[in-house]
Every structure is written in structure tokens, then in C-alpha cells.
Amino acid sequence: MEPFSGRIGIVGAGALGAFYGARLARAGxxxxxxxxxxxxxxxxxxxxxxxxxxxxxxxxxxxxxxEEMGPCDLTIVGLKTTDNAALPSLxxxxxxxxxLVLTLQNGLGNEEAIAAALGGGADxxxxxxxxxxxxxxxxxxxxxxxHMDQGWVRLAxxxxxxxxRTHAIAAMFTSxxxxxxxxxxxxxxxxxxxVWNVPFNGLGVAAGRANTADILADDELAPLVxxxxxxxxxxxxxxxxxxxxxxxxxxxxxxxxxxxxxxSMQIDYEEGRPLEVExxxxxxxxxxxxxxxxxxxxxxxxxxxxRLDALRRxxxx
Amino acid sequence: MEPFSGRIGIVGAGALGAFYGARLARAGxxxxxxxxxxxxxxxxxxxxxxxxxxxxxxxxxxxxxxEEMGPCDLTIVGLKTTDNAALPSLxxxxxxxxxLVLTLQNGLGNEEAIAAALGGGADxxxxxxxxxxxxxxxxxxxxxxxHMDQGWVRLAxxxxxxxxRTHAIAAMFTSxxxxxxxxxxxxxxxxxxxVWNVPFNGLGVAAGRANTADILADDELAPLVxxxxxxxxxxxxxxxxxxxxxxxxxxxxxxxxxxxxxxSMQIDYEEGRPLEVExxxxxxxxxxxxxxxxxxxxxxxxxxxxRLDALRRxxxx
Numbered sequence: 007m008e009p010f011s012g013r014i015g016i017v018g019a020g021a022l023g024a025f026y027g028a029r030l031a032r033a034g035x036x037x038x039x040x041x042x043x044x045x046x047x048x049x050x051x052x053x054x055x056x057x058x059x060x061x062x063x064x065x066x067x068x069x070x071x072x073e074e075m076g077p078c079d080l081t082i083v084g085l086k087t088t089d090n091a092a093l094p095s096l097x098x099x100x101x102x103x104x105x106l107v108l109t110l111q112n113g114l115g116n117e118e119a120i121a122a123a124l125g126g127g128a129d130x131x132x133x134x135x136x137x138x139x140x141x142x143x144x145x146x147x148x149x150x151x152x153h154m155d156q157g158w159v160r161l162a163x164x165x166x167x168x169x170x171r172t173h174a175i176a177a178m179f180t181s182x183x184x185x186x187x188x189x190x191x192x193x194x195x196x197x198x199x200x201v202w203n204v205p206f207n208g209l210g211v212a213a214g215r216a217n218t219a220d221i222l223a224d225d226e227l228a229p230l231v232x233x234x235x236x237x238x239x240x241x242x243x244x245x246x247x248x249x250x251x252x253x254x255x256x257x258x259x260x261x262x263x264x265x266x267x268x269x270s271m272q273i274d275y276e277e278g279r280p281l282e283v284e285x286x287x288x289x290x291x292x293x294x295x296x297x298x299x300x301x302x303x304x305x306x307x308x309x310x311x312x313r314l315d316a317l318r319r320x321x322x323x
Numbered sequence: 324m325e326p327f328s329g330r331i332g333i334v335g336a337g338a339l340g341a342f343y344g345a346r347l348a349r350a351g352x353x354x355x356x357x358x359x360x361x362x363x364x365x366x367x368x369x370x371x372x373x374x375x376x377x378x379x380x381x382x383x384x385x386x387x388x389x390e391e392m393g394p395c396d397l398t399i400v401g402l403k404t405t406d407n408a409a410l411p412s413l414x415x416x417x418x419x420x421x422x423l424v425l426t427l428q429n430g431l432g433n434e435e436a437i438a439a440a441l442g443g444g445a446d447x448x449x450x451x452x453x454x455x456x457x458x459x460x461x462x463x464x465x466x467x468x469x470h471m472d473q474g475w476v477r478l479a480x481x482x483x484x485x486x487x488r489t490h491a492i493a494a495m496f497t498s499x500x501x502x503x504x505x506x507x508x509x510x511x512x513x514x515x516x517x518v519w520n521v522p523f524n525g526l527g528v529a530a531g532r533a534n535t536a537d538i539l540a541d542d543e544l545a546p547l548v549x550x551x552x553x554x555x556x557x558x559x560x561x562x563x564x565x566x567x568x569x570x571x572x573x574x575x576x577x578x579x580x581x582x583x584x585x586x587s588m589q590i591d592y593e594e595g596r597p598l599e600v601e602x603x604x605x606x607x608x609x610x611x612x613x614x615x616x617x618x619x620x621x622x623x624x625x626x627x628x629x630r631l632d633a634l635r636r637x638x639x640x
Binding site for chain 1: 622627
């Protein structure tokens with residue numbers, strides 16, 4: 007399979023978008039970065055990736071607005087989901103030529119938000135792909151990303167099964183040394199990731215400064231992790247996604263190997279940033295509720311984290 | 324019915340014990356106070372009660388140790404349940420003469436802890452009474468208690484139905500202007516109070532600085548209150564206590580009238596004091612678990628508040 011080729015745009019070039027964009031650029035792809043906070047730094051000093059797979063530096067084309075960046079053949083969205091309200095204004099200029107959009111954002115509801123930003127309907131949905139990134143990376147300074155672990159990607163079409171272009175985009179990632187799996191259902195990819203993300207992201211905030219090791223060492227919280235995972239599996243089923251019960255065992259089994267891992271939500275909370283509470287907890291709860299699936303613990307976790315997030319930002323929930 | 328008369332000891336003379344002791348002393352009863360923190364202040368300046376029912380001041384006999392206080396006919400325990408480990412050493416000297424003990428502490432497990440402190444077995448249990456105090460009071464300075472609202476008491480024998488002495492103790496409270504009801508089951512009294520206390524005390528801590536008005540104004544937390552109350556009612560049933568479903572409606576109905584009420588657990592949390600997490604949340608959860616009654620939300624609330632309490636005190640949970 008020939009790798010996808012064309013003009014690639016990165017929207018939301020934070021620790022995730024900047025990492026993947028830089029890797030693709032280094033591999034010779036034509037990558038363009040939309041940056042707000044780090045525009046000046048990258049314009050002046052370029053983009054630096056410190057990585058377990060080798061440090062590198064590059065001077066990519068960088069833009070301050072979506073209008074300046076202009077139409078892309080494929081736009082990769084790495085935006086925090088708390089900024090999803092900006093999707094229409096960010097995506098309209100870069101997709102004006104009919105380009106595709108791949109979201110690697112967290113949680114549920116992002117493909118829907120992007121399709122709506124593209125104008126909605128079957129035509130818009132057909133241009134959207136979704137995926138999950140298993141990546142440990144941080145922005146450690148303006149224009150500097152630290153890649154600490156993992157990095158692989160799983161992707162699928164938003165609507166319908168995988169097709170030639172899906173495999174071409176996967177081949178593009180592979181050509182940049184990023185392991186990439188194509189799957190037949192983006193819902194399945196997302197719900198599988200939520201099995202781990204709901205308990206550890208949610209409890210990491212609600213239980214106060216709790217990393218994965220803290221949670222697993224607590225006699226009352228550790229069984230709650232398994233209960234929450236069971237609720238995510240039940241909720242997924244209501245969204246037509248079948249998750250084997252053994253997947254829960256696997257998730258429980260791999261977590262201690264991560265040491266005292268701080269989830270993105272815990273880090274965001276501790277650093278006073280808005281939490282991805284709606285995509286990781288709110289939307290899964292709403293889908294379960296709509297299907298009449300009881301998810302008492304998820305619902306409570308959502309209610310608590312939602313309020314803690316609002317309090318932290320000094321807003322009324 | 325003649326009011327109970329004899330030597331009354333107050334153990335745990337904080338905002339609750341000091342208030343009831345002072346009211347009984349003012350009414351002419353022979354009340355003795357065991358005090359740690361406020362011993363010097365009360366020894367020097369006496370005890371002051373500022374109250375919606377009229378301020379007053381008195382100079383009661385006060386002791387620094389249980390040994391100095393010596394045997395009482397009735398000991399009223401107002402100790403924070405987080406100090407229950409001290410019950411054996413506090414109660415042995417004051418109950419050496421075979422006196423009775425009435426606990427007005429919060430939550431479940433206090434009568435059991437007191438009976439164990441008295442040596443355990445049927446003989447010890449027979450000397451224990453339990454009750455709940457509906458009282459809004461605060462210690463505002465050493466030796467100064469502020470009584471802001473309510474004050475009535477509900478009491479019962481720990482084992483067996485109400486008897487003459489139960490009514491005599493109730494008459495003693497009534498003689499001091501404290502409304503007091505005798506009930507046939509201390510378990511019933513305690514579980515009824517937990518219907519309100521579990522959600523509002525627990526969420527007041529877990530949802531971060533959340534008073535009753537904050538909780539009821541939150542679209543996700545407000546329905547959770549009712550769900551938690553339902554779990555308490557189910558758990559009570561497993562402890563042979565029947566609570567009418569309409570009691571939940573009543574509790575929901577009265578709460579907005581309290582305004583932005585901060586529960587004792589919320590206040591303790593905000594002031595960095597240990598939380599009564601085991602008596603208000605842990606013991607109810609353990610009883611439900613033992614009976615096989617599912618209480619997913621209570622269990623989660625317990626797990627979260629327990630860890631937040633331990634974190635606040637700098638201890639490992």
C-alpha cells in the first residue's frame with residue numbers, strides 16, 4: 007500500500023499533534039502546523055522533539071490562523087476536546103478544498119463534532135476518520151515536545167468499513183515509524199480506550215492527586231476500577247460495540263506495569279487547565295443513559311469531576 | 324415520668340456535648356465535664372453558650388482526665404467518632420460504678436464500640452443507649468459554644484425496647500427545654516438520619532466545597548442525592564430497618580429550606596480536621612456489603628471521601 011500523500015495540516019499542535027506532525031515531516035511528508043501559543047517560538051527556533059526514539063529538530067511551515075494555512079488534503083486534529091467549540095472556524099478554511107479530517111482526540115463525540123463543523127450530513131461524515139493515539143508526551147517548553155513512551159495509533163473510518171484511503175493513511179504513519187492499526191469501527195476503538203480512561207482519568211481527579219499506583223494501592227478504590235470498567239463495557243454494548251470481559255482483566259493486568267502513571271486529566275487538573283470531562287465522561291454517560299443502561303458509578307464520577315472542573319476554573323457548573 | 328437524676332458525665336464536650344451538658348446543668352442537673360482542649364478556659368472563665376434560645380453562662384465542675392471525673396450514673400458521649408479508639412480508656416473510669424452510657428455521636432457502630440469499651444457481652448450492651456441529636460452548634464472559642472438552630476434529640480435503648488429509664492432520660496432532656504423523643508429501635512433512628520447524612524455529608528466533601536444549595540443547584544449532583552438516599556433505604560432494610568420511600572421525598576423537600584447549609588463533614592474537611600468517614604459512610608457500606616445489598620454509589624462515595632480524608636491528614640489511606 008502506497009502511503010497517503012498530499013498536503014497535511016496539523017490543527018491542535020500540542021504534545022500530541024506536534025509529535026505526530028513532526029514525525030511525519032521528518033519522514034518527508036508535506037506537513038503544515040497551525041499554532042497559537044507556540045507560533046513565535048517555532049517560527050524563530052523550529053520544533054524540537056525529545057524522544058525515547060531519538061531527539062530531532064525541524065523547521066516546518068507554521069501558521070497563526072487557519073486562513074493562512076489554507077486547504078489541506080488531510081487535516082489531523084489534536085485539539086483538546088475542551089476547545090471543540092472552535093472546530094468550525096478552524097476547520098472550514100483548511101477543508102475548503104474537500105480534504106479529509108482525522109481526529110486523534112480523546113473520548114466520544116469528536117467525529118460527530120467535526121462532521122458538524124464540515125457542514126453536517128452524509129457528505130461531511132464521509133470525509134471524517136477517527137482514531138486513538140496511545141502516546142505519552144508532554145509539551146515541556148514553547149516548541150519543545152517530550153516523547154516519553156508508546157506512540158502507536160489505531161484508526162478507522164467514521165462511517166463505514168476501512169477502505170483504500172484508510173490503509174493509505176495508516177501506511178503514512180508507518181512510513182514515519184509510527185505503528186498504526188486499521189480497524190473496522192471507530193466506535194469500537196474509542197470504547198475500548200474508554201475502558202481504561204474512564205476509571206483512571208476520572209478517579210485521578212475525584213480521588214485527589216491519585217495516579218494509577220495510588221488508585222491500585224487503595225483497598226476501596228482498586229475494586230471500584232473494575233466495577234467502572236464493567237459499566238463502560240455495558241455502555242459500549244448499548245452503542246453496538248462488543249468488548250470481551252477478558253479485556254477488563256487485560257487492562258487491570260497492564261496497569262501496574264505503568265508505575266505511578268498520571269493520566270492527562272489528572273495532569274490537567276493539577277495544572278489548572280480545563281478537563282476533557284465531556285468527551286471522556288459526559289458523552290459516554292449520555293449514550294448509556296439514552297440506551298437505558300445503568301451506569302451508576304460512571305454517572306457519579308461524571309457529576310463529581312464536572313463540578314471539580316468547574317470549581318477549579320472558578321465557574322459555576 | 325420523673326426525670327432521670329444522678330451524676331451526669333459529659334465525655335467529648337465539644338459543640339454537641341458542651342451544649343447539652345450546659346443545658347442540663349442550667350436546669351439543675353448534676354453535670355460534670357471531661358475536657359481536654361478547653362479545660363483551662365472553662366476552669367478559668369466557665370462555659371458560655373450563645374444560643375437562639377437565649378445566651379447563658381455557668382461554672383460547672385470540669386476535669387482533665389476520666390480518672391479525676393470518676394464514676395457517673397449516666398455518661399453522655401459527644402466525642403467525634405474519629406476518636407472512638409479512646410473510648411475504652413475514657414469510659415472505664417466513669418462507668419466503674421455500673422453507670423449507663425448514652426451516645427449522641429454520628430453514624431453507625433458507636434453503641435457497639437461503647438459496649439465493647441465496657442467489656443462487651445450482654446451485660447455491657449444492656450448499659451448502652453443511643454440517640455441522634457439534630458443540632459446546629461459550633462465551638463467558636465475555648466469554652467464558648469454557639470447554638471444556631473434546632474437541638475432536639477431522639478433516643479432508644481441499644482438492646483431491646485424502650486423501658487422506664489429510657490423515658491426518664493428523655494424526661495431529663497425535656498426538663499432542660501430540649502425536645503426529646505423515645506423510639507423503639509436505635510438502628511431505625513440512626514438509619515433514618517443517614518438517609519440525609521450520607522449524600523449531603525459525602526458529596527459535601529467529594530464534590531469540593533459543596534454545601535446543600537450547591538449540590539441541589541447542580542444538574543448532575545441533584546439526582547444523585549435521591550439515588551444515594553435510595554441506596555441508604557435499601558441498606559437499612561438489610562439491617563432490619565424499614566424506611567418509607569416517602570421519607571426520601573420529605574428529606575428532599577426540607578433541604579432547600581436550610582439554605583446553603585454546610586454539613587459537619589464539609590466543615591471538618593475545610594478546617595483540616597479528621598472526617599467521620601467510617602461511622603457515616605464506611606460502616607453503612609460494610610453492613611450493606613455483608614447483607615449482599617448493592618450500594619454502588621455509597622461505596623464509591625466512601626472510597627473517595629476516605630482517600631480525601633487520608634490525603635488531607637497527610638496519611639496513606
